[in-house]
Amino acid sequence: SEIMYNPGDGKPEFIEVQNLTVTPLDLANWRFTDGVSYEFPSFSSRTPQASFLGAFERILVTSATPSALRAAYSIPGSVRIFGPWDGLLENDGERITLKDKNGITLTTVSYNDRGKFSIAADGAGHSLVLKATNRVIDDWRQWRASANPDGSPGSEDPEVGALASSLSLSEVAFLENSGETSWVEIHNSGTSSRSLGNVFLASARDFSDKVAVGGSITAGSYRSREVSFTIPTGQDRLPVFLIDSSDRILDSA
Numbered sequence: 001s002e003i004m005y006n007p008g009d010g011k012p013e014f015i016e017v018q019n020l021t022v023t024p025l026d027l028a029n030w031r032f033t034d035g036v037s038y039e040f041p042s043f044s045s046r047t048p049q050a051s052f053l054g055a056f057e058r059i060l061v062t063s064a065t066p067s068a069l070r071a072a073y074s075i076p077g078s079v080r081i082f083g084p085w086d087g088l089l090e091n092d093g094e095r096i097t098l099k100d101k102n103g104i105t106l107t108t109v110s111y112n113d114r115g116k117f118s119i120a121a122d123g124a125g126h127s128l129v130l131k132a133t134n135r136v137i138d139d140w141r142q143w144r145a146s147a148n149p150d151g152s153p154g155s156e157d158p159e160v161g162a163l164a165s166s167l168s169l170s171e172v173a174f175l176e177n178s179g180e181t182s183w184v185e186i187h188n189s190g191t192s193s194r195s196l197g198n199v200f201l202a203s204a205r206d207f208s209d210k211v212a213v214g215g216s217i218t219a220g221s222y223r224s225r226e227v228s229f230t231i232p233t234g235q236d237r238l239p240v241f242l243i244d245s246s247d248r249i250l251d252s253a
Helices: 066-073 162-166
Strands: 002-004 014-018 031-034 058-062 093-099 105-112 128-130 143-145 167-174 181-188 199-202 222-226 241-244 249-252
Touching: 058 066, 162 167, 162 249, 167 241, 167 249
Parallel strands: none
Antiparallel strands: 002 014, 002 128, 014 058, 031 093, 093 105, 128 143, 167 181, 181 222, 199 241, 241 249
16 A cells, blocks of 8 residues: 655665455465565464454555664554565566465555656655555556655555645756756646745755745646756656655656
């Protein structure tokens, strides 16, 4: 239900698993077989409830120790954390598969940092979160970037705010025969005007090159901002982020 595959600031990776039913599930010896390697603990008669995933419960599996993940993301003590797993999630994408103790696939999803998946989750601080729990999850259309930096490990991700739901990047223009941008266009698909006084454009994943947009944009209209971002040496693409004053990504391209 949530994947943090390329966190910012050196924080641990994590995968959130949610029981989408009212029936407790026996998770003893479940294992991740693709993406990373991890096997859940065996059943123990001393702590029988520890082997069950409760109704609608969310648990976390991480690349770090449970205590390190809890501290890094301020996760409440009520959320169970497992790990560390072996390996690392690939930053350019791969398949993640979870199987039960009999080798039956419980869930699987393939993500990537290109195409239709949001690049806000690729080193810019956000995670990928599941949008619709009643549909097949192995589909990019069922995933979006988390509403806030660091995601929402162990809890339901909030709906995106008013700015993120109405503002989007609609066009990026480059100088002729150059890897340098000329201007970036923003679209307001909402029904009311939006102030752009606390809205910024950036290309670096740490937003160190952010520039203020300024002004405002009326409902249904477009606004362009001259800005000079350059494709980094050795790379073949240029990410562009639309962010607010809290470095929350509103849209990316």
